[in-house]
Every structure is written in structure tokens, then in C-alpha cells.
Amino acid sequence: MSANHDGANLLEVRGLTKIFGTLTACDHVDLNIAKGEIHALLGENGAGKSTLVKMLFGSLEPNSGEIFWNGQAVRIPSPGVAKKLGIGMVFQHFSLFEALTAAENIALSLDDGSPIGSIAAKARALSYSYGLPLDPESLVGDLSVGERQRIEIIRCLLQTPQLIILDEPTSVLTPQEADKLFETLERLRAEGKSILYISHRLEEVKRICDRATVLRHGKVVGHCNPREETAASLARMMVGSEVKSVVRAPAEGIETAQPLLEIRGLNRKPATPFSIPLKNIRLDVRAGEVIGIAGVAGNGQGEFFESVSGEVLQQDATSVRIRGKDAGGLTITGRRLLGAAFVPEERLGHGAAPRMKLSENLLLSRHATDGKAFVGTGGMVKSGAVYAASQRIIEAMDVRKSAPDPEAAALSGGNLQKFIVGRELDRRPSVMVVNQPTWGVDAGAAAHIRQALIELSRSGSAVLVISQDLDELFEISDAIAVMHNGVLSEPMPIAEATFEKVGLLMGGAEPGHAEHTLETA
């Protein structure tokens, strides 16, 4: 069986297919990974990357197709088998216990009964030799996201894998941390290990990957050498058509414009041992501008959003002011009535109730602000008016759906996000606060949402965007502030902002002391 195969291929996948109900998530996918290469797996959200990887790691079983490992046909029914073969994986969403130390977390996944002391020693040695310094005794809850990722990587390396799968590893890193990671990956490649690198960031794929396989709608649409491609040509392969770029007209007269959202001395104590306290946050968002807040995930953005939206109230009513009125003591409904609108990070279960229809989800955030239009005498809902308004939003935002008024959970992430953003835009709010506007949204929909946010600001509203996606912030913001460990930096006008400056602030550098900070990384 093995005679026909080239011995240089570590992993060969032929005709791998996975069907979920009516959806073919992976459709006869072929993939070859050679020994000692970094192989990129490219594709938009929903292209089938995660499904493919889960089949390689044994979390999902394929409906048909073959997997060859070192030329041998293998079946991978569980992650345990994958680990034994020599396949390791670093997940995008970490699976670590915050209340345990790094070494304890590693010991949990090894299940070979070796004493914790020797595991800690091994982990420490390995982490330093790969340039990913890690203190195995430290509590995971105290570590930054970048450091947590190191634990995952070390945990994976301790099992001496031949193939390491990395799922969007840089999405939680600062640019500087990402550079460190790339050095490590290059060292692993030099040792003859293979890496399957999943990303949608084309620049970094061009930089470190030797070959790329591009997926679209579950099918392989091309194999290429990313170094010979441009970011635009790779994007075209992924999306299948030209992506309309976002146009940002220069904001005019911002300096003299009225601040519509004023945040002064906003503090918040941590609600749980592992949440981030907010420290003396100060920010103005004026009519006509888009302010972006950058930051590595888990630095207080969620806490900040809850405080500004009024899901959590402030002691000091003046710490949040909306259109010149004190709003710190108002609930989210009170703040909406002052003209503010909010889009949270989580779509299902926070921004929308999954098992409710889109029209009901429209009522969710607008039952008070549009009380006259949507709610009649005695608290009766005018379902006709609500339905008509939801159809208007669906049309304006080009929301694709399978039924006239489907449940929110039945929509794809991107389409639901378009609806949730459109639901707020439809009100023409004077203050709009959005957390992760395009997280997990395909390129076409993302461009649509970004353009809509810019246009809202240019029509005289104040727009505040919290995002982990730096490309996005540079595309739409007039100024960028950085949140690190619950502290917000001064907004930097976009003309002065660079990836490097923002990246240093994301890593915790004091503004103006950028040159001294690299040793902490």
C-alpha cells in the first residue's frame, strides 16, 4: 500500500469528505504536507478549515476519504490516536484551567503519571530552548493571552509531535509576540517538523509559509506558493471574487465637533478573580469620528463594553456621559433612550437570542427606543410593524437567509452580524459602540459592515469600535487607542499610528517609552 507514495510526504489526505445534514463541510479535500515544511491552510470563515483539521486531529470522523501518515493508511478515531501518531494541535480557543498552574495544566494532558516536578522541569527547559520563556509554577489566571498560548504550544511540543497544527495562532497576539512565534516556528521547521498553519492573515502566511492550500465552500480551490502570490491574489482565491475595499473619507471639522460620548475616570473592580479591573479610563468620541480601541483579547475590553453599555452600572453617574447627559447611573435602556446603540461581541446568546426569530430579535434591543412604533396600548406588541422593520433591515444589510423570518441561530455568523449591526444602524443612533464588529465574518460582509460604520460617523454620529483585528481598525478609525490590562491609552490620530506603535502599546509599553519594552516579551 505504501509503495505508491512518496516517502517525503508526512501526511497525505485524499478525497476527505465530511457531511453535516445537508451541508458538505469538506468536499473531497486533498492535502499533502511534506516533512519540514510550514503549510498554510487558507480560507474564509465557514470554508471548512476547522472541519478538516478536526478530522486530522480525530475530533470528527470523515464520511469518506483516506488519510496516509508516513505513507501508511490510518484511521484517526480520537485525539488520543492522533497524539500517538505524532499529531499535535494548538487550538484557537485555549483549553486551560485558570485556577491551576501551567505545569498542572500540562500534566493533565499528558496522562503518563510522571511527577509534576519533572514535568515542570521539562516544560521549563523546552520553553527556553524554543525562545518561549515560561514559568511552569505560575497560575494560568495571572498570565497574558500570549503566555497562555505558550503553555498550549509547550504542552503540544512535550509530546514530540511530527506535525503541529496551529489554528489562527496570531489572532490573540501583539505584532511583536507574533514575531517571536514565527521565530519558534522556523526553528521547528529546521528540526524537520511539519506545521499546518491555519490563518486568514495573508501577510503572515506570505512571510512564513512554504506552501498553501486554499479552501472555499469546503472544496480545495488551489495549491500555491504564497511567496509568489500577492495578498490580493490570495484574497481573490479565498473569496472567489474581488473584495470591495472600504472607503474612508477624511473626517472634517472633528476638532470643533461636540463630544457625544464622554468617559471620565471610569473605574470598575474585578467582578471575578479572573476578570480585569478598569482603571481610570478617559475617552471622548466626537460627532463625525470613528475611534478604534485595539488590544489583545482579555485586557478589559469586555468589562469596558459592559460598563459603557450600561449592562453594568457605575457608582459615579458622571463617569459615562452620552450627548452631554450623565448616564453612569442609567441602565442600558436609559442609555439607548439617550441615543446610544450597542453591538456586543457575542452574537448568539448576547446580541441575539438564538431560538428567537429575527423579528423578535429586533424587538430585543429596540422595544424601548421604538416603543411607540412597536408596542401598542397595554403592552401589546405590534408584530406587523416589527416584522416590516426587520424586513427593511434584512434588505438594507443584504442578510442572506433561508426563510422569511428564521431563528437567529439558523443564520450564518456573518449574516447574523449584519442583521445585529443593521438593527442598530436602522435607528440612526448618535452614539454607536461596537465590540468586534466583524469577528468571524466573511470578507464581503465585513467590508459591508465597516463601510456602514464609517458612513454612520460621517453623517454626524460618534462611533466607538473595539476590535482585536488591527487591519480593521486601521481601515476604519480616525484615531486608535489601546487597551492593556484595564488601562486605555490616549487615542493616536490615524496619520501618526503605525502597526509597530500600536503593537507596543498592546504589549503593555508606556507611551513614549517604546524602545525599552522588548525585553519583557
Added chain:
Amino acid sequence: MMRLELVKRPQRSALFSMLSPFIAFALTIIAGAIMFALLGVNPLTAFRIYFIEPISQVWQLHELAIKAAPLILIAVGLSVCYKANIWNIGAEGQFIFGAIFGSAIPVLFPEFEGPLVLPLMLLLGMVGGAAYAAIPAFLKTRFNTNEILTSLMLVYVAQLFLDWLVRGPWRDPQGHGFPQTIQFGDAATLPQLMPDAGRANWGFVFALVAAVLIWILMGRMLKGFEVRVLGSSPRAGRFAGFGLNRMVFFAFLLSGALAGLAGISEVSGAIGQLQPVISPGYGFTAIIVAFLGRLNPLGIVAAGLVLALTYLGGEAVQSALGISDKVARVFQGMLLFFVLGCDTLIHYRIRLIGLALTKRQAPAKLEAAPKLKEAR
């Protein structure tokens, strides 16, 4: 070899959402037939006596309405709680306290008569049930206690309190020492609907009106929307600006008031006085009614009639076949068990998996193993 696997459906199945109670009922009948056979009774005879004979005459339909009224009244209130993901298990206690509060007028002021007596009693009954339900609501919102435990434990407090009342301070002085209050006067008695045809009283009308009102509340009104949002996704509810604590009180007070109304209606209608025991477990059986009716008020009306029949059937088989009327509890338990089981089919479908495929591919895995050791 075959094995069964539950596969999650992409969407909840509307078909099984409707069919589930019927499948559950069919399974209950099958299990019931086995039970009767084991008891040495011909299942067909038993079913005829249990399910058909108790409703073959008009006066018996009136008895059915008397049993169904409290079940429906309590269950529509509970449906609001359960939709809001709030677990009021103590309706039995709220039923008893409604009865006690409402009975205070005829017991303490027997001379007070007139058209105002009955409305006041009903109102006090609702107040009593709501006040008793406010205790677990307060404990939950203030101390984050588990409302399942507190509301359930308060049932026993209520039962013992009633027992003490009718043996102690409220005992009928002319009652030859029997533990019961005086018989209520005409002004304090809930009138019968059709005295010539049977005993059914206005309690059944209250139940139907409550079902329709709650149906409108849940389906058409903003408050019902609030209940559903907070119950299905509390975080989205908070984002909508709905308060969870307010909802806990709303749901408990509403369901408590309806249970209290059921209590005072039962006492002033069917019984006519307070006794140590005034309910054959209506407050608990109503939980089954609520789920069998899919937490839909109109479904609850139908389910209430079915469960009322299990009470009548239990009495019927006891007198006709000499089987304990505990058999009613068995039927009720099986119904709830099967309903909850069948509800799985709404979100999951069952797949049969043969293991043949696994066997065929297994050798490939074994082949790879030696290779693995070399690689290390």
C-alpha cells in the same frame, strides 16, 4: 452489533414538538397495560374502567371539570415560571396558603354576608398564594438560594400550618372535635355552573379565562416576550434591558396568585370548609400538566383534562377492581417521565449505527502502530 446514537438536529423539529405528548401518552398506555397485566387484571377491562367509564355521563364530566380546574389554573401560572427558566415547585404550598387566606373571611367573620364576600375571598386567596410565593423569590434574589429547594420545602410548612389551624384555633367548636372549620355559608360558596346537571363550579371558568389571558400575555405582549428572552438567553435579556430579579418576582407572584386562586376556589367550591388535607397533590400534578401541555396555555387546558381523568380513573379502578388508587400516581409519574423523554426528540434524532464499518477499517490502524514506534 448496533448502537443508538443521538444526533443533534440543526433546527428544533416542529413535528416532534407537536407529536411528543402523543407519543408519551401512547408509551404510558403501553406501560400501563403491562402494569395492569402484572396486577392480574385484563388491561382492556382496566383501561375501559380507568379512561372511558369515568366520563361516560354528564355528571361525571362535571367531576372532571372540578378536578381539571385547579390543575389548569396552577399549570398556566407555572408555565410562565418555567418559560422564564424559574423553577417554582411549590405551587402546592401556594395553593394551601391561598385557601387559608381566602377562608379567613368565612371562618373569622361568619356573620359577614353579602355579594362582596366571595370577590374578597378570591382576592385574598390570590394575595395569599402570591405572598407565599414571594418567599422563595425573595430568597433567590437576595441570597441566591435555589428556588427549587426553598419552594418545595415551603410546601411542607404550608401543609403542617394548615393542619395546625384546623386542629387548633380555626376548629369548628360545634364540630365534635373533628379537625375542620365551620361549613362556609352561601355567600362564601362558589356557585355551581349548572346545578341541575352536575357539581362543576365557577373554578373551571376561572381556569379557562386564566389560560386565555396567559396565552395572550405570552404570545402577544412585551411582558411575555421578556419572559421568553430571559428564560432562553439571560445574557441577551440583560442586553435588552430586562431585569432578571424583577422577572423572578413577576413569575413567582403571578404563579403564586393563580395557585392561590385555585386553592380558595377549591375550598369554597368543591369542599366548603378547610380540612387538614384539601388537595390530592394538585400543585405537583400541575407540573406534569404544564409540561404535557408544552408550556402552552391552550395545550395546558387539554393536558389538565387528561390528568384530571387519571384521578377519576384511579378512584374508579379502586372501587371496581380493588386496585389501589395510587395507580393514578403511577400513571401521572409515567406520563411526566415519557414526556420529558420524548422531548429529546425535538432537539435530537435517533440514528442506528452498525459497527461493521469500524471492524473493516480497524486493521489499518494496527498496521500503523509499529511504524509509530520506529518514528520515536
